[in-house]
Amino acid sequence: MIESKFIGRDIVKKPVCPFCGMFIEKPKELTTRMPGEMPVGSCSCGAVYACDETGHNLGSAMIEALVFGCDMDTDLAWGLLPDDDYVEEIVEHYDYVNHSIISGRFFESRRISGALYFIRLHDDIQEVTSEGVRKRLDKATHSSTNPLTSHAEKKSFSKKEVEELVKNFSVDQIVCIAGEDKKIIRNLQRLLYSVDDLFRKRAAEILGRVSAVIAENNPGAISKLLQRLFYGVTDTAASSWGAFEAIGEIIGNKIELFAGYIPQLYQFLANESLRAQVLQTIGRIAKSRPDLIRKVTFRFIPYLGDSDPKARGYAAWLMGNLSAAEAQVDLEKLRGDPHEIQIYKNGEMEKKTVGQVASEALKKISELK
Numbered sequence: 600m601i602e603s604k605f606i607g608r609d610i611v612k613k614p615v616c617p618f619c620g621m622f623i624e625k626p627k628e629l630t631t632r633m634p635g636e637m638p639v640g641s642c643s644c645g646a647v648y649a650c651d652e653t654g655h656n657l658g659s660a661m662i663e664a665l666v667f668g669c670d671m672d673t674d675l676a677w678g679l680l681p682d683d684d685y686v687e688e689i690v691e692h693y694d695y696v697n698h699s700i701i702s703g704r705f706f707e708s709r710r711i712s713g714a715l716y717f718i719r720l721h722d723d724i725q726e727v728t729s730e731g732v733r734k735r736l737d738k739a740t741h742s743s744t745n746p747l748t749s750h751a752e753k754k755s756f757s758k759k760e761v762e763e764l765v766k767n768f769s770v771d772q773i774v775c776i777a778g779e780d781k782k783i784i785r786n787l788q789r790l791l792y793s794v795d796d797l798f799r800k801r802a803a804e805i806l807g808r809v810s811a812v813i814a815e816n817n818p819g820a821i822s823k824l825l826q827r828l829f830y831g832v833t834d835t836a837a838s839s840w841g842a843f844e845a846i847g848e849i850i851g852n853k854i855e856l857f858a859g860y861i862p863q864l865y866q867f868l869a870n871e872s873l874r875a876q877v878l879q880t881i882g883r884i885a886k887s888r889p890d891l892i893r894k895v896t897f898r899f900i901p902y903l904g905d906s907d908p909k910a911r912g913y914a915a916w917l918m919g920n921l922s923a924a925e926a927q928v929d930l931e932k933l934r935g936d937p938h939e940i941q942i943y944k945n946g947e948m949e950k951k952t953v954g955q956v957a958s959e960a961l962k963k964i965s966e967l968k
Contacts, residue, residue: 618719627739636771656774660715665718680888692713755780756783761783773809774808800844807847811853828846829846846864847881878902881917882920896925915957916940919959934961938952
């Protein structure tokens with residue numbers, strides 16, 4: 600039975616796991632904690648959770664819990680799908696200071712708006728990750744202060760500070776204030792026009808991560824941002840630099856909300872000057888949810904023979920992300936293509952020949968057989 604007591608009109612309860620009903624321990628700060636990361640915990644049933652003290656950064660809390668549950672293996676985490684690989688629940692009105700659920704929302708003259716974001720990975724994945732999760736928690740410590748005081752005292756960054764954080768790819772520091780700083784979107788968007796390719800792609804990725812957080816409570820603001828970005832690439836007077844990259848990251852980071860924008864990208868494939876960028880953008884989205892694009896695979900196969908090597912290369916990359924077996928014959932023809940393209944991943948750029956990209960795509964396809 601859950602212990603509870605009345606404080607005025609407030610009911611104070613010990614928090615329990617939403618999956619098994621067992622009492623849970625207060626979240627801890629990992630010894631490997633980086634700025635912006637939230638305290639985390641684990642239930643005896645295998646569920647993990649992250650603490651969002653404000654209740655405004657649930658997108659970040661979800662990411663924190665999922666990555667922690669995967670023993671900090673981000674490649675594994677980004678490859679998992681809700682329901683197919685894990686289930687999730689949110690416990691609201693959480694007070695980190697007293698490790699309690701305050702259903703009345705106010706306690707000891709403080710507003711209680713925190714939340715615990717729970718993720719329970721399916722058993723086959725837990726078998727691989729649970730030991731690492733346990734060892735990390737064994738080394739973790741309880742914070743003696745509010746979990747946000749160390750990284751949320753600052754509610755905004757200046758333009759120069761945002762630029763420096765993007766340059767250093769300090770994703771977490773920017774994401775952790777996304778729900779508090781109304782100017783962060785504007786400051787990131789202006790960086791999409793940089794002539795530095797790597798800097799521009801980092802800015803686009805961070806914008807996508809920030810947008811996912813903001814969309815938790817204000818999806819309309821991000822829809823308007825997407826509309827502005829699409830307008831930017833249709834307006835011949837405006838530069839499309841960074842716009843497609845940002846569109847791909849925003850949709851890819853919150854696919855369940857913004858998948859409806861994907862078909863708008865297809866219209867730009869007819870424009871030879873934009874085709875390579877569009878194929879790269881669709882390829883990025885396919886990394887998150889290939890099933891949403893798989894049904895129109897035949898639309899992209901002709902571009903494997905495009906006269907532009909960049910279009911050929913990104914079409915091959917897209918085929919790999921879709922595991923498109925029907926493109927095997929055309930991919931085989933590209934194995935010896937020596938032209939180079941840039942592949943962006945985890946804040947870094949890597950040069951690869953079109954032939955290498957095609958070979959990697961063929962390998963992905965063969966692994967599914």
